[in-house]
Amino acid sequence: MEMHPRVLDHAVSDLDGLIADEAELTAGVRIRPGRSYGFFTDTTVCIGCKACEVACKEWNNLPADGIGLTGHSYDNTTALSADSWRHVKFIETGVRDDMAQPFQSGWLMMSDVCKHCHNAPCLEACPTGALFRTEFDTVVVQQDICNGCGYCVPACPFGVVDISLLDGKAHKCTLCYDRLKGGLEPACAKACPTDSIQFGELGELQERARRREAELHRRGVTNAYLYGAPGEAGATGGLEHLNAFFLLTAQPETYNLPRAPTRPADRVAPSLAAGIATVLGLAVAALSLFTRRA
Amino acid sequence: MQSIVGTMVIAQEGRFQLLDRDGVGHQFLLHYGSAVEPDQLPPLLNRRVRVSYRSAVTAHIIGHAAVHIDLLED
Numbered sequence: 001m002e003m004h005p006r007v008l009d010h011a012v013s014d015l016d017g018l019i020a021d022e023a024e025l026t027a028g029v030r031i032r033p034g035r036s037y038g039f040f041t042d043t044t045v046c047i048g049c050k051a052c053e054v055a056c057k058e059w060n061n062l063p064a065d066g067i068g069l070t071g072h073s074y075d076n077t078t079a080l081s082a083d084s085w086r087h088v089k090f091i092e093t094g095v096r097d098d099m100a101q102p103f104q105s106g107w108l109m110m111s112d113v114c115k116h117c118h119n120a121p122c123l124e125a126c127p128t129g130a131l132f133r134t135e136f137d138t139v140v141v142q143q144d145i146c147n148g149c150g151y152c153v154p155a156c157p158f159g160v161v162d163i164s165l166l167d168g169k170a171h172k173c174t175l176c177y178d179r180l181k182g183g184l185e186p187a188c189a190k191a192c193p194t195d196s197i198q199f200g201e202l203g204e205l206q207e208r209a210r211r212r213e214a215e216l217h218r219r220g221v222t223n224a225y226l227y228g229a230p231g232e233a234g235a236t237g238g239l240e241h242l243n244a245f246f247l248l249t250a251q252p253e254t255y256n257l258p259r260a261p262t263r264p265a266d267r268v269a270p271s272l273a274a275g276i277a278t279v280l281g282l283a284v285a286a287l288s289l290f291t292r293r294a
Numbered sequence: 295m296q297s298i299v300g301t302m303v304i305a306q307e308g309r310f311q312l313l314d315r316d317g318v319g320h321q322f323l324l325h326y327g328s329a330v331e332p333d334q335l336p337p338l339l340n341r342r343v344r345v346s347y348r349s350a351v352t353a354h355i356i357g358h359a360a361v362h363i364d365l366l367e368d
Contacts, residue, residue, distance in 0.1 A: 004315050004316050004317045011340050060306060063309075063323070063356055064355070064357070065356070065357075083355060143332055144307075166358075167326050168326030
């Protein structure tokens with residue numbers, strides 16, 4: 001059967017191989033196993049271009065979804081899902097403040113992603129070990145081991161993990177695990193034209209975020225704060241910190257983020273104790289009832 | 295079940311892309327009932343295959359679930 005010539009276009013890379021430590025050129029960080037890496041998303045410079053969404057879909061070969069208009073402003077992706085590992089939220093903040101300059105928009109934009117929690121509830125809930133922590137301190141689903149039980153879906157306090165209707169397995173952002181292994185910056189961070197999404201070593205990112213927060217406060221944006229950094233909102237309930245954390249300028253609920261997320265595993269002991277106490281209580285009540293009758 | 299012939303150009307985990315004879319790309323995920331494992335996909339790169347598939351179960355996904363993959367003679 002004759003094939004169209006385009007089929008063989010660019011079938012082989014023009015380069016001899018990978019550029020060694022390419023992330024050093026694009027993100028200023030050398031990726032080494034055994035260190036913690038993450039994202040710092042500065043929502044104050046997000047312009048809602050969705051380049052991150054497209055880059056993610058392109059690199060990870062994810063099917064397109066969210067076709068058509070939803071009626072929710074410019075947001076046609078609507079939420080993170082098994083096929084959308086990056087989601088740019090468009091939040092209309094209502095009538096523009098009279099004090100705002102005419103060129104200032106009344107929109108909040110935020111590129112949401114898996115938080116790669118330090119104590120990841122999805123990983124704790126996974127019965128097969130398909131979810132694991134990588135050598136880069138990120139959380140990844142191994143597709144060949146996932147049995148699609150779905151325990152990770154309700155365990156995630158951020159509603160990130162999702163089961164695909166096509167293959168029946170759990171999917172979420174891998175923080176481009178394959179790219180990290182090749183010394184490449186994650187696709188979304190590399191594509192971001194305003195550096196709203198910054199990739200790097202976690203400690204350095206947290207310092208950079210604190211400097212940015214202080215700078216914004218100095219410039220009069222006093223409502224800027226970090227979400228998911230150690231000791232801040234979003235890093236509660238035993239999560240300790242999020243490897244993908246954010247700089248926000250409105251309450252977490254405005255971005256559909258929980259103010260104080262918790263680990264379901266922390267509720268196992270109280271639930272078990274409550275269950276045992278109930279059984280014992282019923283047993284004592286039944287015993288006293290039968291003893292009285294006798 | 296529908297089928298399509300093309301060249302596999304990208305394979306990643308259980309996902310792959312097929313280019314048909316007109317150069318149009320088609321996205322596939324391995325169906326949960328497929329006997330094909332994700333690690334069997336990379337050897338099929340740049341090879342001509344016939345994929346039997348089911349269309350996406352929801353209308354808002356441009357993707358298909360591949361059930362069978364047959365390697366064709368080059």
